Amino acid sequence: MTNNKTPFRIAIAGLGTVGAGVVKVLQDNHDVIKNRCGRDIEIISVTASNKTKDRGVDISNYEWVDNLSSMAEDNRVDAVVEMIGGSEGDAKTLVEVALKNGKHVVTANKALLAHHGFVLSQLAESYGVSIAYEASVAGGIPVIKALREGLAANEITNIYGILNGTCNYILTEMRETERNFDAVLKDAQEMGYAEADPSFDVDGVDAAHKLVLLGALAFGVQPDFESLEIEGISNLTMKDINYAEELGYRIKLIGMAQCDDGVFTQVVSPCFVSKKNAISQVEGVFNAIMVEGDFVDKVMIQGRGAGAGPTASSVVADIIDLARGERVSTFGVPTEKLKAIEWRGVETLNAKCYIHLHVKDVSGVIADITACLKDKDVSIDSFIQRGHEEDGTASVAIVTHKASLVKVNNAVRVVEELATVLNKPTLVRIEDI
Numbered sequence: 001m002t003n004n005k006t007p008f009r010i011a012i013a014g015l016g017t018v019g020a021g022v023v024k025v026l027q028d029n030h031d032v033i034k035n036r037c038g039r040d041i042e043i044i045s046v047t048a049s050n051k052t053k054d055r056g057v058d059i060s061n062y063e064w065v066d067n068l069s070s071m072a073e074d075n076r077v078d079a080v081v082e083m084i085g086g087s088e089g090d091a092k093t094l095v096e097v098a099l100k101n102g103k104h105v106v107t108a109n110k111a112l113l114a115h116h117g118f119v120l121s122q123l124a125e126s127y128g129v130s131i132a133y134e135a136s137v138a139g140g141i142p143v144i145k146a147l148r149e150g151l152a153a154n155e156i157t158n159i160y161g162i163l164n165g166t167c168n169y170i171l172t173e174m175r176e177t178e179r180n181f182d183a184v185l186k187d188a189q190e191m192g193y194a195e196a197d198p199s200f201d202v203d204g205v206d207a208a209h210k211l212v213l214l215g216a217l218a219f220g221v222q223p224d225f226e227s228l229e230i231e232g233i234s235n236l237t238m239k240d241i242n243y244a245e246e247l248g249y250r251i252k253l254i255g256m257a258q259c260d261d262g263v264f265t266q267v268v269s270p271c272f273v274s275k276k277n278a279i280s281q282v283e284g285v286f287n288a289i290m291v292e293g294d295f296v297d298k299v300m301i302q303g304r305g306a307g308a309g310p311t312a313s314s315v316v317a318d319i320i321d322l323a324r325g326e327r328v329s330t331f332g333v334p335t336e337k338l339k340a341i342e343w344r345g346v347e348t349l350n351a352k353c354y355i356h357l358h359v360k361d362v363s364g365v366i367a368d369i370t371a372c373l374k375d376k377d378v379s380i381d382s383f384i385q386r387g388h389e390e391d392g393t394a395s396v397a398i399v400t401h402k403a404s405l406v407k408v409n410n411a412v413r414v415v416e417e418l419a420t421v422l423n424k425p426t427l428v429r430i431e432d433i
């Protein structure tokens with residue numbers, strides 16, 4: 001640890017949920033943080049869009065800067081804390097200017113790093129500064145530090161988890177209250193668990209941004225958002241939730257990056273997870289990440305993935321590290337060592353699958369479906385059929401044996417064409433984790 005009497009000086013851009021939370025943590029825990037750093041952390045300047053807005057914290061002692069570039073160029077500042085958000089625009093420009101001016105950057109901005117992390121880490125390296133981003137993945141859970149430091153001795157083979165609290169809250173509420181997706185989403189928006197425009201969360205994009213960063217850290221590869229396969233949760237119905245329960249599973253939106261014999265796969269999608277797996281028991285707004293390493297075996301961490309307090313806790317931890325003089329490469333290894341790899345499509349994985357069909361309740365319908373599956377080399381493990389006498393239709397849930405997802409997808413495409421099949425079949429991977 002440095003024993004530096006000079007304060008570590010920061011500038012904070014963005015005073016919303018997280019930025020104001022950072023100010024509060026630094027103020028409320030000033031003494032304990034100072035003791036742990038061996039020096040003071042001093043907020044030099046702050047900014048946001050609206051100077052007059054009440055932030056719920058006292059910012060009267062800090063300089064207000066209207067121009068983001070001048071904040072990033074300020075010679076007094078050691079680190080710029082970017083709490084604006086967004087992959088492009090002002091947040092990106094601020095980070096670039098800060099790095100080019102020899103300032104460390106602390107950010108919670110997963111979108112920015114998922115899209116530009118490699119180039120920004122090259123920039124940081126060439127100016128001899130660091131990008132710290134603990135808060136950008138799973139809010140208050142110190143998973144970046146765990147991967148980059150605590151598990152650094154291991155070859156990581158698999159990393160997966162629940163990376164979006166909004167989706168986990170919706171899936172938990174659907175199951176517990178037996179209400180459909182739209183009703184639960186509306187509640188989540190009213191309670192502040194979901195944004196007015198929830199698409200980033202429910203379409204899986206937010207989880208994907210985080211997964212890209214975890215994959216890069218876990219495998220020492222360049223973050224590659226474009227190659228990621230993403231599916232959200234908005235097509236799931238109460239029927240799927242209930243069938244999962246009946247079959248011994250819970251549905252979770254899982255982000256998974258794995259390396260199998262040098263072949264890399266990364267995907268965000270709803271999965272059936274066995275109720276025996278600890279991840280399936282992580283409910284509500286909580287996040288959890290499981291890491292599998294060759295020597296450590298399995299490590300799981302869970303906690304709050306969002307909110308002012310948990311996210312600011314991670315941001316301030318990064319500031320403390322920098323104030324102590326700790327420097328680590330953005331993705332755990334120097335950028336020249338980060339491999340550019342080809343990610344394999346999820347279709348080439350082998351997995352058990354759940355298929356839900358809404359069919360005409362007529363004789364021969366099940367025989368036709370099983371024939372389609374057999375024809376594509378997909379065998380059935382279990383089967384539930386529920387008739388609806390009033391409208392002459394039935395609901396069918398099928399669990400396949402482990403098969404190539406290419407084959408299962410092909411089979412489902414043929415099944416969908418049957419005149420007796422009334423819905424677009426729901427297909428969910430059963431993740432054997």
Ligand SMILES: NC(=O)c1ccc[n+]([C@@H]2O[C@H](COP(=O)([O-])OP(=O)(O)OC[C@H]3O[C@@H](n4cnc5c(N)ncnc54)[C@H](OP(=O)(O)O)[C@@H]3O)[C@@H](O)[C@H]2O)c1
Pocket residue numbers: 013014015016017018019047048049050051053068083084085086090108109110111135136139305306307308311
């Ligand atoms: N919220 C969470 O729980 C959470 C968790 C993990 C990571 N993150 C990440 O943390 C970052 C901040 O999120 P947040 O929830 O705190 O967002 P937020 O509440 O919307 O706050 C954004 C802040 O940025 C300011 N701002 C916007 N455009 C600006 C500009 N051009 N120049 C200067 N300031 C500008 C806003 O000013 P005004 O206040 O004046 O409008 C506001 O203070 C994002 O990258 C987000 O993904 C958030």
